[in-house]
Amino acid sequence: MATGRTHRPxxxxxxxxxxxxxxxxxxLRALTALSERSVPTVSSEELAAAAGVNSAKLRKDFSYLxxxxxxxxxxxxxYLVYQISRELGLTQDWPVVIVGIGNLGAALANYGGFASRGFRVAALIDADPAMExxxxxGIxxxxxDDLERIIQDNGVSIGVITTPPSVAQQVCDRLVAAGVTSILNFAPTVLTVPDGVDVRKVDLSIELQILAFHEQRKAGEEAANAPAAARGDASEQGPDGDVPAVMPA
Amino acid sequence: MATGRTHRPxxxxxxxxxxxxxxxxxxLRALTALSERSVPTVSSEELAAAAGVNSAKLRKDFSYLxxxxxxxxxxxxxYLVYQISRELGLTQDWPVVIVGIGNLGAALANYGGFASRGFRVAALIDADPAMExxxxxGIxxxxxDDLERIIQDNGVSIGVITTPPSVAQQVCDRLVAAGVTSILNFAPTVLTVPDGVDVRKVDLSIELQILAFHEQRKAGEEAANAPAAARGDASEQGPDGDVPAVMPA
DNA sequence: ACGTGTGAAAGTTTTCACAGCG
DNA sequence: CGCTGTGAAAACTTTCACACGT
Structure with missing residues (x-):
């Protein structure tokens, strides 16, 4: 068995x-909100509610920390805000570059959530000379052309790709060659990267398709309808089911 | 959140x-690409590579269909394109509304991936009279003010929220009251919805935070590190919608 | 031959339920 | 008491490896 190259655990x-x-x-977000309201302590039940998960899960999660x-x-x-921030590496500053300044790239550049939590947009990069x-x-x-220099001058290790899919891979290659080791990819393409580089993918249309699946199922049930019990369904949003892992190459 | 929590049954x-x-x-995306190149058949190995997963997983997945x-x-x-489309409910047309036409809303409206796969933007909605x-x-x-009418006239069951977080919940409530049963939420808030309504969340800053976590770990390892084994890490990318930490500066 | 389809094993995540500490 | 922290059970997901159909 095993073709030599087995996977990482x-x-x-x-x-x-x-x-x-x-x-x-x-x-962290829920805690930050509480912190702003000067709430001193919180129970697992309350915090779980605010974060949209259940309390057993939350306590188990915290037990790992x-x-x-x-x-x-x-x-x-x-105290918890601090501990989680530290665990996530948010007590340090992460310069990021955003490549591809269309609507989406602009939306990200404007997104307050970045700057507010350890991330600093070191540069916006686009291939269109008209954008230069x-x-x-405000950036x-x-x-x-300057991509490599920008990465190196700013010590950027995280890159965000918001280009059209056709150029995403080559942008990715250049980022990686220049030293970036984490990539957030919004282009609807599978990126190939060397070991040691992390890629996370955000795909808008995939999320909609998953919703459509559930929506269809609801419609079907309603039609074929057994009476009685209304199926409980939604709730506890977010990591609904997704999470096709992130790791091994 | 609310009181009577139903957890995901x-x-x-x-x-x-x-x-x-x-x-x-x-x-589906990988298959569509093959279809466009008129490739007639594909093995699990090839398709898995194109989709960025491993072939055993793919075969297992297909076995459920x-x-x-x-x-x-x-x-x-x-044939597979058709079967998967059908399973996902993409053989029918899904009218969606996008509420909150800032940069992100505009990016989504322009996003080709929507229209190309069964989704039709029935309307763009914004609270700012200046946008009206x-x-x-092209939309x-x-x-x-017309939200309810629009939902009903178009039979919309899927809503996309790209408003500021402060109004997301009330927009959500209105959507749900008007008949929407699936919501894609880009605002960094936990939405509370009645049972039977699906919420998926996409949060840009969360993804970055997860990358930061791994990035930090890499840095630590490198420092503490004996040479030898290069840790394989990245790849097999995946979505994973969630929430962020935000601290309104 | 070849690659799918699938039981069975391994690994991961969630949930339960309660001991134990402030 | 009330609520955390956690073993242990249950549920889910991934991976293995090979029988089986074409």
Whole structure:
């Protein structure tokens, strides 16, 4: 068996399960909101509700980080914010570049959620000379000829691709060659990258297709309709079912 | 959130596992590309490579749909395209509305991937009177006062929310009250919906945070690192919609 | 031969339920 | 008490490996 090249134990993340990591940002957002309202402590039940998950899951998730709660009381909001931020690596500054400044690239550049949490848009890059020097979200758009220099000068390790799919792979190759090791891909293409580079994909039309699947099912049920029980369905949004892993090449 | 939480009994989707559903759009995309190049058949190995998954997983996934392949040969591309489309409910037309026509809403309106796969943007809706009547992607922007009428007149069951987080919940409530039963939420908020309504969330900053986590880990390993083994890591990309951490600066 | 289709094993994630601590 | 932290069970997903049809 085994063709020599076996896979990584994948989430060798040594410790925190991938599913938990994917939820930490959720908790962090809920906690940040509480922090702004100066709420000092929160129970797993309350926080879980705010984050849209159930409390057992949340407690289990936190147990991977350590014992940060107080029995009979709950969690200290500020302390947890700090611990999760640290775990996620958000206590440091991450310069990112966005390549492809169309509507989507512009939307991302304007997105407050980035800057507010450790991410700094180091540059906007586009291949269109007409875009050069134009300002988007207060940042000058630079030409893709300078991509390598920009990456290196700013120590960028995270790149966001919002180009048309036809050029996504070559942009990706250049980013990787220049030193980027994490890529967030919005282009509807499968990117090929060397080992050691992480790719996450966000695909707008895939999400809609998954909704359509469930929508269709609802319609079918209604039609073929057994009476009685209304099927409970939705709830606990987010990681509904998706999560085609992220890892091994 | 609310009081009577129903947790996902969900996915007794009668058959197809959620994880498989989430990959069907991926296969469909790869197959469509093959179809366009007039490739008549494809093996699980080839298709898996094109979709960025492994072949065992793909075969298992397809086995839930039925036996659509031919042993010793592979899968008929056209036939599979049809079967998957049907399974996903893409053989029918899904009118959608996009609420909140900022950069992101405009990006979505312009996104070709929608129209090409059964989705039709029935209307763009914004609360800003200044946007009213303006054309985005060839579609007139309508005022949110007309939301209910638009939903009903067009039989819309899927809504996309690209508003600021502060109004997302109320937009959601109005959509649901008007008859929408599936919502794709881009606002960084947890939406509360009644049972029977599906919500999927796409959050840009969450994806970045997950990348940051892995990036940090790489850096740590590298530092602590004995040479030798290069850790395989990335690839087999995947969606994974979730939520972010936001701190309104 | 060849590659699909699939039981069975392995791995991961969620849920349960309760011991134990403040 | 009330609520965290966690073993243990249940559910789900991925991977293996090979029988079987073409």
């Amino acid at each position: 994948a989430t060798r993340s040594r410790g925190i399960p991938e599913a938990t990591v994917a939820r930490l940002p959720l908790y 350590g014992s940060y709660g107080t029995r009979g009381v709950g969690y200290d909001v500020e 020097g134009r300002q988007v979200a 000058a758009v630079r030409h893709s | 969900a996915t007794r989707s009668r058959g197809i596992p959620e994880a498989t559903v989430a990959r069907l759009p991926l296969y 039925g036996s659509y392949g031919t042993r010793g040969v592979g899968y008929d591309v056209e 009547g303006r054309q985005v992607a 007139a922007v309508r005022h949110s």
